[in-house]
Amino acid sequence: MKKNDVILIVVLLAAALAVFGGISLFSAKSGKDPEAVVYLDGEKQGSYPLNQDASVKIQSASGGYNILEIRAGTADITEASCPDKICVNHRPVKNPGESLVCLPNKLVVEIENGGEAEVDGSVR
């Protein structure tokens, strides 16, 4: 290993940690009423507040499905028709900016900050 290698490794690790820390700080500050927003093929399908337990079956255009469970303030995909199960193995998400992705079904579940301006916000 050369000195340049060590510099490269240290710079990459420091940059990644700095960006990661920045994101965490930023999302912690703005985190109010987070909700899980479902996108299929880039199109918004609906949103579910994290403070309300729910279980939703999301049907994709290709005939596949994913089951999204919202429990105790976290969103998790518990079942999916796709072969690789990457979305099912993903840990539950709860912080704004985090997302669950199922590539075969072109599904993204993203945690966003809910707010009054949100048209698709839930009304009680």
Added chain:
Amino acid sequence: MAKKAAYMGMFTALAFVFSYLEFLIPINLGIPGVKLGLANLVTIVALYTMGIKEACMLALARIVLNSFTFGNPAAMLYSLAGGFLSLLAMAVAQKIKLFSVTGVSVLGGVFHNLGQILAAALVVENAKLLYYFPVLVLSGTLAGTVIGILAAMVIKRLDKQMHD
């Protein structure tokens, strides 16, 4: 020539087995894409002992073989994106001679993860997936360091045997 064909065959088999090993014993940290990338060991060794063309062919053979055996078309798409961006980065890094094998491997790991996340973001049409990029830079750097140190040891021993 026959010797080169033999090495290519052996490297392909080795890369395939390494991928299978990682498929059998997945390290699931909850974030997709975090893995050691053992198969990249073969790509780097090929890049240093044989050259870019051979490394490219090996990577392509491994990805196609793996995708048909354990994966699916979606997995193949992002394996290809990750594999080739990684190889390109490593070939450039090797050419500019700024880094040793370890540095080249680290860049390969990071660019592999960048390629995969870009492909994923394109498929689902959601650029916000890049949120995970810092985590993947971290894992790519660590995995690349380990693989790079191993590759340096293998290259040192193999290079003499292959070219005498």
